[in-house]
Amino acid sequence: MSLIKQEDDAITFDTFMEGVWRQNPVFVMVLGMCPTLAVTVSAVNALSMGIATAFVLVSSCFLISLIRNLVPKEVRIATYIVIIATFVTLVDYLIQAGSLKLYEALGAFIQLIVVNCIILGRAEAHASKNPPLKAVINALGMGVGFTIGLFALGGTREILGAGKLFGISLFGEHFQPWVVMVLPPGGFFVLGGWLLLFSLLRSKSENKEEHRHGA
Amino acid sequence: MAHETLSQIFISTLLTNNFVLAMFLGLCPFLGVSGRLDTAFPMGVATTFVMLVASLCAYGLNLLLGYFNLEFLRLISYIVVIASSVQLVEMIMKKYSPALFRALGIYLPLITTNCAVLGVALFQTSREYDLAQSLTFSLGGGAGFTLALVLMASLRERLQLSNVPTLVQGTALSLILAGLLSLTFMGFAGLGGLE
Numbered sequence: 001m002s003l004i005k006q007e008d009d010a011i012t013f014d015t016f017m018e019g020v021w022r023q024n025p026v027f028v029m030v031l032g033m034c035p036t037l038a039v040t041v042s043a044v045n046a047l048s049m050g051i052a053t054a055f056v057l058v059s060s061c062f063l064i065s066l067i068r069n070l071v072p073k074e075v076r077i078a079t080y081i082v083i084i085a086t087f088v089t090l091v092d093y094l095i096q097a098g099s100l101k102l103y104e105a106l107g108a109f110i111q112l113i114v115v116n117c118i119i120l121g122r123a124e125a126h127a128s129k130n131p132p133l134k135a136v137i138n139a140l141g142m143g144v145g146f147t148i149g150l151f152a153l154g155g156t157r158e159i160l161g162a163g164k165l166f167g168i169s170l171f172g173e174h175f176q177p178w179v180v181m182v183l184p185p186g187g188f189f190v191l192g193g194w195l196l197l198f199s200l201l202r203s204k205s206e207n208k209e210e211h212r213h214g215a
Numbered sequence: 216m217a218h219e220t221l222s223q224i225f226i227s228t229l230l231t232n233n234f235v236l237a238m239f240l241g242l243c244p245f246l247g248v249s250g251r252l253d254t255a256f257p258m259g260v261a262t263t264f265v266m267l268v269a270s271l272c273a274y275g276l277n278l279l280l281g282y283f284n285l286e287f288l289r290l291i292s293y294i295v296v297i298a299s300s301v302q303l304v305e306m307i308m309k310k311y312s313p314a315l316f317r318a319l320g321i322y323l324p325l326i327t328t329n330c331a332v333l334g335v336a337l338f339q340t341s342r343e344y345d346l347a348q349s350l351t352f353s354l355g356g357g358a359g360f361t362l363a364l365v366l367m368a369s370l371r372e373r374l375q376l377s378n379v380p381t382l383v384q385g386t387a388l389s390l391i392l393a394g395l396l397s398l399t400f401m402g403f404a405g406l407g408g409l410e
Contacts, residue, residue: 030386031243033242033243034240088290089291188394196382199383203382
């Protein structure tokens with residue numbers, strides 16, 4: 001753990017895995033909640049939102065890392081925001097051109113990727129201090145972690161709220177959909193449930209550690 | 216879509232389509248600042264003010280960009296406008312009300328990354344609201360944000376007195392609380408003549 005604090009350019013597997021597991025943006029850091037809850041009514045929406053965010057994250061971290069020594073300290077946040085907004089505009093137009101149906105489902109939340117705290121947080125905390133390749137790998141991990149988080153939420157909500165996954169019916173005709181799960185309150189409940197599960201897992205593994213040290 | 220009356224817009228953004236509880240905008244401050252009632256209310260008011268300024272600027276800016284056929288610059292210019300209006304609010308507040316400025320502290324600059332503010336600007340553009348409608352929309356949204364923040368803060372203050380298992384404490388509990396609050400707000404559905 002203490003090794004991460006040191007300034008080193010070595011790229012390890014941990015650079016990638018940090019975002020996927022130990023610092024998962026959805027379940028551990030609870031960042032970027034607005035898109036997380038708003039678009040996760042179905043697995044497809046959640047996946048596309050995750051991929052779009054990951055793309056913006058990776059490309060802006062790459063660019064920010066490239067110019068990290070050129071940007072004066074005082075205007076760095078403004079510079080980051082403009083870079084992020086540029087990539088978000090790009091993604092917005094790409095999705096609009098690729099699939100109009102998806103574009104309508106995600107709505108303004110594509111453009112709201114700009115104010116997703118994960119991206120600005122990564123830019124400030126990691127990309128502005130590390131060389132491009134390392135920044136990209138770290139951002140990729142964060143993006144994958146975010147996508148997994150979104151997918152877990154979207155999948156759960158679609159299964160419970162509609163009895164389907166990716167539009168395929170799972171339980172046959174007799175399943176009574178739990179409609180509240182695809183409505184706004186369901187988003188809060190499902191995320192709360194997942195967080196509960198994670199804190200349960202964490203407390204169990206901590207207990208195990210304590211037992212091992214005690215013995 | 217742009218023929219809704221002003222009162223319809225206000226009621227719908229305040230209650231039925233509450234920014235926080237139904238549209239999931241501005242969740243970071245909602246979960247972060249709602250710990251105490253006496254910071255929650257000023258935060259809501261400051262955000263409402265920024266929303267009004269941002270909405271006004273976004274309306275003018277949208278006309279300008281439309282005139283020059285530069286719509287693809289919309290997002291970038293909105294975010295720059297919001298960042299500078301937050302800075303402006305900060306400067307005005309520092310000059311005329313230093314007490315409030317000190318009370319809000321770090322939360323003030325964080326309004327820039329509040330997606331409710333950018334959300335107001337983006338939604339009023341996509342719904343093609345005119346100036347009066349845009350201002351009502353942002354006022355209702357801000358009032359709704361303040362309402363949700365104050366309700367949540369009151370609930371969490373009460374919760375500190377109760378005996379909660381350690382496992383559930385923290386964000387998970389806040390989220391379940393927010394879910395219950397959101398469920399209550401669904402009772403307003405149909406009010407104001409809009410879905």
